Amino acid sequence: MNAIPPNHPLDIAMRLTPTDDGRLKGTTSDEYWNMMGPFGGTTASLMLKAALDAPARIGDPVALTVNFCAPIAKGDFFIDLKETRTNRSTQHWSMELSQENGIAATATAVFAKRRETWAYQPAAMPAIPPHETLAPMNTEGRNAWLSRYDLRFAEGAMNFEARADDDPAPSRSLLWVADKPARPLDFVSLASLADTFIVRIFLVRGRMVPAGTVSLTTYFHTDAAGLAAQGDAPLVGMADTKTFRQGYFDQSAELWGGDGRLLATSVQTVYFKE
Template sequence: MAHSFDDAIALTELERTGQRGRFSGTVTDAYQNMIGPFGGVSAAMLAEGMAKASRDGLELVSITTDFMTGMTEGPFDLSAICHRAGKSTEFWAASIKQADSASPALRATGVFSQRRETLEWTEGEMPVVPAPDDCTRFVPPRGWGERIDIRPATNTDIFNTDSTANTLWAKFAEPRALDPAGLVCLADTPTPRIFFVAKSFVPLSTISLTVYLHASADDYAEAGDDFVLLDVNAARGGGGFYDQHARIWSRSGKLLATTQQMVWFKAEKA
């Protein structure tokens, strides 16, 4: 039986010619959020489509997803096109459109490449935080919240803090080995930073999410289906938008990904 996440991002190839690909999929209710699917799952759909269309042997290095409108339950078409293919790197763009819409609901750009043996370094270290078993699970009141196990580790009282910074553990509630699509999905799990500032729940919507994937095949294998740690903060908000940043670490201390997003919000000036 397939994992619920794999079911949610499953695609059927309709056409693949040269540097183009077209696929079909279905939005289910398993990972529903306020407006359509959870953003991390939507981004993973696009990552999956571009990965299926790209050349064998290439890995996802970065993806930027723009959320232009919500998706409804039912079928969708995903189109992908390679804008440039080099010896070891390809630059892709993809979009998702549903039959009842004149324009795409989502679009993304992705870079795929072959990783090589090179000089390596990591700036900074994984924060020291309580282990997942010592943290209380938080279940967002949406369908996707049951599917992802989220455990805030520090600065857990989001309505009683002077900072937008906190850490949280996250993994799929139903065990699933980590891979690029799963890492893209988990990058969108942090509680919106505007709640920390407004001290309440306010209307919001992510408009753009970027994930830079640093993990090697060995890193994915070592992480397995265990928790990853997200170290999150926001730099500035105002004018109806704010940014949000996170570093994603394996339990062993490997930096797996860095991510940032821009979020639209609606909150009265204090």
């Protein structure tokens, strides 16, 4: 097991400092900047980290929902954290991320003390060519956050050059995905990784259109030890959409450990224009 390298860009982006009035203060990361705000994955990770770091926290995250209410501007933000309910083995938290002009994101998280039980995985990891046989996506000149991930597409790679064809392209992507530089997997990085799947509308329409995630829910399928066992090895990721209609579409994703264990699943609903 490798230790987390000092000053990994993700850990710098995740720095939260308690304020005198009981809030957490952070600063947006240029290294994870997206088109019009921070990469949503880091916002999700920050909301999770606020609860993870709370002294009263028990157990490991099971579910995280983040709602993106408004663009987050470059600079400082504050997270308000509320412990809504603590039971013997589960705990609930609510978070709000604010800047000067109001609440920019809300979130809820469920934590649980997990224990060994009967286990069964009906789903199987999609077949994918070995990591070393696929070329990493060229992220040069793209939004900064893309350079913070090693993305190796087996299927459904984004082509940023507009297609002449107007027929919808397949909505599914299958790829290897890892932090860049490499970083041992934990809940904070996994929450970001769950949002690394480029919004399906770009893929299907074959061009960039105005689009943005409005809500993202991630489920974690193992405890901290189960994630640590993955180390910094790349994950297998799959993303797809069921329907695009009336300005919104759903996008679901799976993140698999190299050993075929499903580590996280996520869904998001995404706004699109045109």
